[in-house]
């Protein structure tokens with residue numbers, strides 16, 4: 001299903017090691033994270049409805065971390081599994097949600113047949129891709145999605161500024177202008193369905209961007 005994480009480029013090795021080291025703390029921090037966020041849940045509900053209309057096939061949360069978004073998608077009625085680079089994250093996700101499937105793998109090289117998925121959620125996980133790698137991540141998402149399949153990207157928005165790295169608590173991450181990320185997805189074979197921008201909540205630093213895209 002997902003590719004074994006063996007020979008990784010150095011930036012993926014750094015991401016894996018950083019999340020492995022902080023996985024337990026991260027999982028505690030994000031427990032119940034969606035509860036106070038109605039707009040975020042609305043995006044996921046829209047995704048679920050659109051994915052259901054895209055025909056047969058499972059959906060995947062890529063970069064699932066401890067798995068609470070995957071479990072939320074399951075609760076929305078989807079046949080869903082999670083993939084993450086970090087073996088510790090995957091162990092925690094399996095322990096927390098024993099009825100769900102979670103696999104170690106990298107979302108830029110998925111062990112999935114072309115067109116296998118009807119939906120992909122990347123919830124704050126492409127944020128760690130170096131900007132020059134983003135086109136190949138999105139090309140891989142397009143490859144494994146069926147025609148008409150739905151993609152959600154959640155990310156930190158750069159509020160008109162350029163794509164820029166910031167001091168994410170775990171490892172280097174990048175903020176994207178929503179138009180720039182939509183354009184990269186467009187070049188990879190996606191048409192925009194809609195977008196949601198929301199202002200940071202009390203304990204957040206940056207505006208949050210959400211793109212809903214359809215594989216064309």
Ligand SMILES: C[S@@+](CC[C@H](N)C(=O)[O-])C[C@H]1O[C@@H](n2cnc3c(N)ncnc32)[C@H](O)[C@@H]1O
Pocket residue numbers: 012015016019030062063064065066067069083084085086089105106107108122123124125126128129
């Ligand atoms: C900020 S966390 C988000 C986790 C979860 N989606 C959430 O919302 O809490 C980013 C996650 O993406 C994973 N990740 C980063 N790059 C990845 C890649 N190339 N393939 C798979 N997972 C990746 C990390 O290991 C980490 O668990």
